Amino acid sequence: MSFVRADFGPGGVNVPHFHPRATETAFVLEGxxxxxxxxxxxxxFAKVIEKGEVMVFPKGLVHFQMNVGDSQATILGSFNSQNPGLVRIPNTVFGSGIEEELLEKAFWVEF
Structure with a gap:
């Protein structure tokens, strides 16, 4: 088991990512x-969770978070593994050296 604390300023984002070796539980401490x-x-499956509420992210599924309040938000995350792993989708896809032409076609955008 392991834990993480995440602090978000207004509009702060935890980019889409997944943990290949753990389910995560996120408990909102503030915000x-x-x-x-x-x-x-x-x-x-998405909703706004507030102080005292929890959301569970199953192992290996892409998940995300964003502070939609006007003040600081804090989450306490727990994992059912001491080494959950972390794969950030934007870094993995756009920072990996994949040819831009392929990414343009895959995401229907132009760089």
Missing amino acids: KIYSGFVDSQNRV
């Missing part, structure tokens, strides 16, 4: 966080 995950059928 309002838009929080969610995408399941294996590409369905998004």
Whole structure:
């Protein structure tokens, strides 16, 4: 088991990411966080969670968080592994050296 504390300024974001070796539980200590995950059928489960509320992110599923309040927000995260791993989607995809042409076609955008 392991823990993490995350502090978010107003508008602060925890980019889409996943943990390959652990399920995460996020408990809001302060503030309002838009929080969610995408399941294996590409369905998004998201809502605003506030102080005292919890959201669970299943192992290996992409999830995200954003402070939607006007003040600081803090989350206490717990994992069912001492080494949950972390794969940040933007860094992995856009910082990996994949050819821009392929990314443009995959995401229907132009760089």
